[in-house]
Amino acid sequence: MPYPIPNRLVRPLVRTLSPYTPGEQPKVKGLVKLNTNENPYPPSPKVLRAVRAAVDGRLRLYPNPTADRLREKLARFHGCSPENIIVGNGSDELLEMAVRCFVEPVAEPHSSNRAGPTRSKHARHPANHIVQYFTPSYSLYPVLADMHGAIKNPVPLNSDFTLPTLPALKRGRLWNFNAALTFVTSPNAPSGRGYSTAELEALCRAQRGVILLDEAYAEFADEHALSLALRYPHVIVSRTFSKAYSLCFLRVGYFIAHPDLIRALHKIRDSYNVNGLGQIAAETTLDDIEYYRRNFAKIISTRDWLTGQLTTLGFKVVPSQTNFVFAMPPHTCNTSLDPGNRRRARMPDAKDWFLRLRDHKILVRWFDQPVVRDYLRITVGTPAQARHLVNVIRKILVAR
Numbered sequence: 001m002p003y004p005i006p007n008r009l010v011r012p013l014v015r016t017l018s019p020y021t022p023g024e025q026p027k028v029k030g031l032v033k034l035n036t037n038e039n040p041y042p043p044s045p046k047v048l049r050a051v052r053a054a055v056d057g058r059l060r061l062y063p064n065p066t067a068d069r070l071r072e073k074l075a076r077f078h079g080c081s082p083e084n085i086i087v088g089n090g091s092d093e094l095l096e097m098a099v100r101c102f103v104e105p106v107a108e109p110h111s112s113n114r115a116g117p118t119r120s121k122h123a124r125h126p127a128n129h130i131v132q133y134f135t136p137s138y139s140l141y142p143v144l145a146d147m148h149g150a151i152k153n154p155v156p157l158n159s160d161f162t163l164p165t166l167p168a169l170k171r172g173r174l175w176n177f178n179a180a181l182t183f184v185t186s187p188n189a190p191s192g193r194g195y196s197t198a199e200l201e202a203l204c205r206a207q208r209g210v211i212l213l214d215e216a217y218a219e220f221a222d223e224h225a226l227s228l229a230l231r232y233p234h235v236i237v238s239r240t241f242s243k244a245y246s247l248c249f250l251r252v253g254y255f256i257a258h259p260d261l262i263r264a265l266h267k268i269r270d271s272y273n274v275n276g277l278g279q280i281a282a283e284t285t286l287d288d289i290e291y292y293r294r295n296f297a298k299i300i301s302t303r304d305w306l307t308g309q310l311t312t313l314g315f316k317v318v319p320s321q322t323n324f325v326f327a328m329p330p331h332t333c334n335t336s337l338d339p340g341n342r343r344r345a346r347m348p349d350a351k352d353w354f355l356r357l358r359d360h361k362i363l364v365r366w367f368d369q370p371v372v373r374d375y376l377r378i379t380v381g382t383p384a385q386a387r388h389l390v391n392v393i394r395k396i397l398v399a400r
C-alpha cells in the first residue's frame with residue numbers, strides 16, 4: 001500500500017492559502033533597519049533587569065495562564081476592570097482569536113465538488129460570515145479571514161487615506177453595517193493617518209457586529225479611542241507592547257472590551273498563551289511609564305523632522321500619527337499623472353527607491369499592492385538614523 005501524498009492530507013482551504021508576508025529580519029552588519037516599525041530605543045533598564053532576574057530555574061514552570069498580575073496592572077493603568085482585558089501572545093494572536101470567536105466560517109467546499117464558484121465574490125453572503133476592513137490597512141486581516149474560511153469585505157479608504165464618512169459609506173453600498181467583525185487600524189498602517197475619536201464613534205454607533213479598533217500605534221497619536229471599548233458592548237480596542245514599548249521580541253498584546261466578549265475570547269485561548277518573561281516585562285513596563293513617554297516624545301519629534309525633510313526633497317508624505325511615515329518618492333508623484341511619461345523617463349518608482357536604499361544598507365518597506373505600491377513605508381528611527389536616511393536620499397537624488 002503506497003503512503004498518501006502529503007499534500008492530499010492538507011485541507012483544501014489550507015492548500016489554497018497564501019501566508020502573511022512579514023517584514024524581513026536580515027542579519028546584515030551595519031544595516032539601518034526601518035522596515036518593521038520596531039522601536040529604535042531599548043526597553044527601560046528596569047524591564048531588562050526584571051527579565052534577567054527571571055531567567056533562572058523557574059523557566060521550568062508554566063506561566064500564569066491568564067496573566068493575572070498584568071491584567072490587574074493594565075486595568076489600573078486604563079481605569080477599567082481586569083474582566084475587561086485579555087492578554088495575547090502579541091496582539092496578532094488576539095486578532096486571530098477574534099476572527100474565530102465572532103465570525104462563522106462558510107462551509108468548506110467538498111473536495112469532489114470544487115468546480116462550482118461556491119465563493120463568488122459577488123454572491124451576497126450573510127453578515128455572520130464577513131470580516132470587514134478598510135484598504136489599505138493591516139495586511140494580516142485578509143490572511144486571518146482566509147485561514148478561517150470567512151468572507152472578506154475590503155472597502156477602500158478615500159484616496160488620501162482618510163476615513164469615508166458614514167453617509168459616504170452608506171451611499172457607496174460596499175460597507176456592511178452588519179458584518180460579524182470589522183477591523184479598523186487606528187492610527188492606520190501603512191498610511192500612518194490618524195482617525196478622530198468622533199468619526200470612529202460615529203462608525204461604531206452605526207455598526208451592528210463587533211468592531212475592533214486596532215490601536216497598535218496609539219501611543220504615537222494625538223488621541224486614542226479606548227473609551228469606546230468601555231462604553232459600547234460591541235467595540236474592542238487592541239493594544240500591543242511591541243511598538244511603543246519596545247517588546248516585539250517577547251510578544252505581548254491585549255484587548256479591552258465588554259466582559260462578555262472577553263469571557264468568550266478566554267474560552268478559545270491556548271491555556272498558557274502568554275510566556276512568563278513577556279508577562280514580567282510587560283508588568284515592569286507599566287512601572288516605568290515615564291521612560292517610555294520620553295521615547296514617544298523623541299520618536300514623534302524625529303517623525304516630524306523626517307516628514308519636513310522628505311517633503312523638502314520632493315516626497316509626498318502622508319501626515320503620520322504613528323512611528324513610521326508613508327511617503328511617495330518625488331518621481332512617482334510627478335509622473336503618476338501621466339503613467340506613459342514614467343515609462344519614457346524611466347525614473348525610479350517606489351520599488352527602485354526601496355532597492356537603492358537597500359544598496360545603501362537602509363531597509364524600508366515596500367508593498368507590491370495596488371494604491372500602496374507608489375509609496376515607501378519608513379519606520380522612524382533615532383535622530384541619527386533619520387539624518388543618515390535623508391543624506392542617502394539626497395545622494396540618490398543628486399546622482400540622477
Ligand SMILES: *Cc1c(COP(=O)(O)O)cnc(C)c1O
Pocket residue numbers: 089090091092093138185189214216239240241242243248251252253
Ligand atoms: C504590529 C502590528 C500589530 C501586531 O502587533 P503584535 O502585538 O506584535 O502582534 C497589530 N496591528 C497592527 C496594525 C500592527 O502594525
